[in-house]
Amino acid sequence: MGDTENADDNLYVSGEVTYKSLRFTTAQGIARLTLDRPPANVLSIDTMREINAALESLEYQKDVKLVVLQAAGKYFSPGFDLGDHLGDRAYVMLEEFHRIFENLAKTDKPSLAVVAGPALGAGSVLASACDIVYAAASAKFGHPEVKGGVFNPVAAALLPRLVGRKKAFEMMLGAHSMTSADAERAGLITRAIPDERLEAEVAALVQRFQDGSAVVLQSARRAMSGGLDVSFDDAVRHAEDVYLNQLMASEDAEEGLKAVMGKRKPVWKDC
Numbered sequence: 253m254g255d256t257e258n259a260d261d262n263l264y265v266s267g268e269v270t271y272k273s274l275r276f277t278t279a280q281g282i283a284r285l286t287l288d289r290p291p292a293n294v295l296s297i298d299t300m301r302e303i304n305a306a307l308e309s310l311e312y313q314k315d316v317k318l319v320v321l322q323a324a325g326k327y328f329s330p331g332f333d334l335g336d337h338l339g340d341r342a343y344v345m346l347e348e349f350h351r352i353f354e355n356l357a358k359t360d361k362p363s364l365a366v367v368a369g370p371a372l373g374a375g376s377v378l379a380s381a382c383d384i385v386y387a388a389a390s391a392k393f394g395h396p397e398v399k400g401g402v403f404n405p406v407a408a409a410l411l412p413r414l415v416g417r418k419k420a421f422e423m424m425l426g427a428h429s430m431t432s433a434d435a436e437r438a439g440l441i442t443r444a445i446p447d448e449r450l451e452a453e454v455a456a457l458v459q460r461f462q463d464g465s466a467v468v469l470q471s472a473r474r475a476m477s478g479g480l481d482v483s484f485d486d487a488v489r490h491a492e493d494v495y496l497n498q499l500m501a502s503e504d505a506e507e508g509l510k511a512v513m514g515k516r517k518p519v520w521k522d523c
Contacts (some may be wrong), residue, residue, distance in 0.1 A: 269309070274302040275324070280316040281462050281522075283310055283361070292327040295374050297336050300348035307355035315522050319359070320454075320459040321382055322366040328391065331351065331373025337402060346405060349374060353406055360470040362461070366454050367391045367441070372429075376440075377407045380414060383473070385441035386457070387432040388450045393440060394429030415439050432455055443521050465504040466522040471495070 273289035273296070285306050287293040310316055323329060336345040356363060365382035370392045379385055380393070387393075395411075397403050403424060411420035415438045422428045432444035445453050461469065475494040479487025499505050503521050511518035 254478050269302070269305045271302050271306070273299045274306060274412040276302075276306045278310075278313065278316060281315055281466060282458055283313070283316050283319045285319065285321050287321075287323040287329060288325075290325060293323050293325060293329040293375070294333050295329055295349070295378070297341065297345055297348055300345075300352060304348065304351050304355055306354070307359065310359060310361060310479065314470075315466050316361050317464060317466045318458060319361050319382075320366060321363060321379070322513050323368065325369070327369045327375070328367045328369065328371040328379060329399070331404075334400075349406060351412075352378065353381055360474045362469055362473045362475075364448070364454075364457065365441075367393075367432075368447075368450060369442025370394075374404055374406075377404060377410060381406075382441050383411060385459070386443050386445055386450065386454055387435065387441050387522060388447045389432050389444050390447050391432045391444075392429055393432070393435045394427070395424050396427045396429070398425060399427050411440075464519070465508065465520040467502045467504045468499065468508065471499040471502070473497070491514045 273287070273293075275284070275288050277284050283306075285303060287299070289296070289299055290353050293299075301349045307319070310319065332345060332349075336342065362384070363382040365379040367379050367385065367387040368391060369388070371379045371387075372392070373396065376393045376395060379387075385507040395404065396406055397407075407424060411423060414420075415423070419438050423430070430438065430440075432441065435441045436444045443453070471494055475491040478490045478494070482490070503523050504518075507520065508518050
């Protein structure tokens with residue numbers, strides 16, 4: 253994908269889409285979406301439209317092994333633009349936000365959120381919805397919306413599934429915030445990492461994905477995500493279908509098995 257930056261007006265152009273508050277690049281099997289809307293990366297309607305355009309553009313990019321969602325500046329995101337809650341804009345705001353999670357759910361690309369600063373409200377939900385979440389120890393997560401007379405519908409549906417009913421009620425109804433360590437213990441994020449180690453730990457994880465096969469990673473992700481909201485037996489049948497009828501039809505499945513038997517490093521074709 254060709255990505256260019258206009259230094260004069262800080263516009264990022266990718267394909268036919270111009271990104272004003274999102275930096276979007278793909279290279280070496282890694283797609284990076286970087287929130288870049290100073291000063292705090294507030295999620296405006298336009299910003300969410302850009303996120304959706306980036307995610308939807310990845311559908312036919314079969315070489316992408318990992319989608320990394322991160323942010324520039326001190327904040328990951330404090331949530332929605334307050335002005336978007338009012339009048340007819342509230343409907344559009346929620347539709348665009350909901351579409352992000354539809355896109356994350358239907359993609360076969362694994363996703364990683366990197367949270368180096370506060371992630372609040374919609375920002376917290378956006379990060380925690382990714383498959384893997386690495387957060388700096390100093391980062392905060394929370395849902396203060398009820399203090400302002402609103403709540404986040406996606407959070408109302410997602411949080412009980414991630415952290416359980418009791419913790420979800422405390423977070424949303426009690427406007428409870430938590431440290432990264434608490435978020436890890438609750439199951440909201442994958443790992444809380446010392447600030448000075450975050451970049452190195454993210455780089456190491458990204459490298460592990462780069463060393464893998466795109467088709468194997470995508471098949472495994474498809475098998476797992478397709479079984480999340482069904483019975484165990486149906487989840488197993490779905491995973492077996494992906495394994496037998498999709499993965500085992502790929503060249504990389506055969507190459508991986510031959511490499512193990514030959515005690516050598518596989519040479520992936522990503523197909």
